[in-house]
Amino acid sequence: MDSIGSSLNRWMDKDWKERMARLEKEVFAYPGVIDFKRRHPHIPAEEYEKNKAALFEYKRERSNCDACPGLENCPNLMQGYQPELMEDKGKVTVAYHRCSLKVHDDEKKKRQALIKSYYIPKEILHASFDQVDMDHESRAKAGTAALHFASTTVPGEDGQGLYLYGKFGVGKTYIAGAIMNELAARNIGSMIVHVPDFFREIKESLSDNTVREKVDSVKGVPVLILDDLGAESMSAWTRDDILGVILQYRMMEKLPTVYTSNYDYSELEEHLTYSQKGGNERLKAKRIMERIRPFTEEVFMDGQNRRG
Ligand code: ADP
Ligand code: MG
Numbered sequence: 605m606d607s608i609g610s611s612l613n614r615w616m617d618k619d620w621k622e623r624m625a626r627l628e629k630e631v632f633a634y635p636g637v638i639d640f641k642r643r644h645p646h647i648p649a650e651e652y653e654k655n656k657a658a659l660f661e662y663k664r665e666r667s668n669c670d671a672c673p674g675l676e677n678c679p680n681l682m683q684g685y686q687p688e689l690m691e692d693k694g695k696v697t698v699a700y701h702r703c704s705l706k707v708h709d710d711e712k713k714k715r716q717a718l719i720k721s722y723y724i725p726k727e728i729l730h731a732s733f734d735q736v737d738m739d740h741e742s743r744a745k746a747g748t749a750a751l752h753f754a755s756t757t758v759p760g761e762d763g764q765g766l767y768l769y770g771k772f773g774v775g776k777t778y779i780a781g782a783i784m785n786e787l788a789a790r791n792i793g794s795m796i797v798h799v800p801d802f803f804r805e806i807k808e809s810l811s812d813n814t815v816r817e818k819v820d821s822v823k824g825v826p827v828l829i830l831d832d833l834g835a836e837s838m839s840a841w842t843r844d845d846i847l848g849v850i851l852q853y854r855m856m857e858k859l860p861t862v863y864t865s866n867y868d869y870s871e872l873e874e875h876l877t878y879s880q881k882g883g884n885e886r887l888k889a890k891r892i893m894e895r896i897r898p899f900t901e902e903v904f905m906d907g908q909n910r911r912g
Contacts, residue, residue, distance in 0.1 A: 627660070630663070631659045631660060631663050632659075634663045634666075634667075636662065636689065637659055637662070637663065637689070640696075644691055647691065647696065651695060652696060654695075655695060655696040655697070658696055658697055658698045659689075659696065661687065662687045662688075662689050662698045665681065665686070665687040666686070666687050668680050669686050672705070675703075678705075683706075684705065684706030684709070685702060685706065686701060686703040687699070687700055688700070688701060715789060716788070718787070718788045718793040718794065720793075720795040720796075720825070722797040723797075723798040723802070724777070724781075728777055728778060728780070728796075729781055729785070731778045731779070731780075731781030731782040731784075731785060732782050732785055733747065733750075733754075733782045733786060735782070736750075736775070736782055740906060740907040742770070742904055742905055742907065743775065743906065745903065745905075746768055746779060746903050746904070746905040747779065749903045750768070750779045750782065751782075751786065753765070753766045753783065753862070754782070754783040754786035754790075755786060755790070757787075757792070757860050759792060759826035759827055759858075759859050759860055760826075760857065760858050760859065761858060762858055763854065763855060763857070763858035763861075763899050764899055764901075765860035765899055766783075766860075766863070766903060767862075767863045767865070767869070767896065767901065767902045767903065768780070768862070768863065768865070768903050768905055769863075769865045769868050769902065769903070769904060770866070770904055770905035770906055771906070771909065772909065772911075773909035773910050773911040774905050774907045774908070774910065775907065776831075776864035776865075777796075777831055777832070777864055779864075779905070780796055780829045780862060780864055781796070783827075783862060784796060784827075787826075792826050792827060793825060793826045794825060794826060795822065795825040795827075795828055795829065796829040796831055797822060797829065797830055797831060798831045798832055799830050799832050799834075799835065799836050800835050800836040803842045803846065805818065806818060806842065806846055815846075819846060819850060822850060823850045823853040824859070827860055827861075828854065828859065828860075828861045828862070829861070829862045829863075830861060830862070830863050830864075832864060832865065832866070833863050833864070833865045833867075834866055834872050835865075838875065838876060838878075838879055839879050840879040840885065843876055843888060843889075848891065848892055848895070851892065851895035851896065852895060854895075855899065860899070861896075861899065863900065868902065868904070869896070869897055869902055872893070873890070873892075874889075876889035876892050876893070877889040
């Protein structure tokens with residue numbers, strides 16, 4: 605009489621064999637496997653038998669791709685990698701390569717890594733020229749000038765940037781974001797700095813001696829965007845030793861700077877003239893303007909306030 609154990613074994617054995625046979629049938633009926641066999645008629649049938657593990661692996665992973673749930677939920681062993689059957693010296697093996705979603709995502713990450721920002725809302729960093737509506741004449745002009753800049757500038761060549769000014773909320777910062785993305789697509793690094801916040805941080809850095817490091821991290825980026833220049837509370841020190849030093853360096857290195865401001869050139873000059881101490885420092889202001897005016901095109905932007 606059989607022990608319970610051995611009949612259980614036999615039953616399990618039978619069940620397992622049936623399952624294996626079914627899986628095998630599925631593997632050899634899988635379109636990717638059929639296609640591979642058709643393209644490699646010289647590989648003998650016993651090779652497929654010997655390399656069944658590879659075929660199983662291939663089908664399991666590739667079926668995940670067939671029902672792709674998106675890169676983030678990719679169930680494959682290596683997320684974003686797709687299996688492919690390969691012939692290696694007459695043997696059947698599996699190789700992996702990045703799927704199209706992964707390639708796309710890697711490219712995007714590479715581009716995003718080129719974009720740095722100080723205190724700018726994330727949404728701006730996804731801005732694109734496709735989304736800049738050209739409904740308003742001045743907005744169309746600004747959009748065109750910005751797109752032209754972003755698609756032609758070569759940092760180090762002539763240092764020509766852009767000066768975008770207009771009322772609060774018309775979309776200046778948004779256009780700056782679109783410029784950055786366009787630059788990234790051309791493999792050009794950029795950084796956007798919200799000037800009021802940056803100056804505040806710089807002042808606070810006096811206590812931990814990181815002023816120089818912070819200025820250095822900004823002054824040499826291929827394309828620098830100074831967002832909201834004129835909205836800061838200016839001191840003689842931030843004007844001459846921070847802004848002045850950054851702009852002097854960029855002028856020497858012929859690096860383009862893009863500005864957004866609520867002020868036009870002459871209003872900005874006026875703003876730069878009066879430091880908190882109340883002194884009238886027209887010459888100092890002129891000096892800064894000499895680093896801005898000749899290196900930018902002044903572009904006015906109008907339209908409704910999009911902040912509602
Ligand atoms: P500004 O810098 O001129 O004050 P913003 O660029 O901050 O204005 O734009 C104001 C608001 O409108 C922001 O919330 C921004 O995301 C949104 N916005 C601006 N332009 C666009 C656009 N073309 N498409 C979608 N949203 C936009
Ligand atoms: Mg803004």
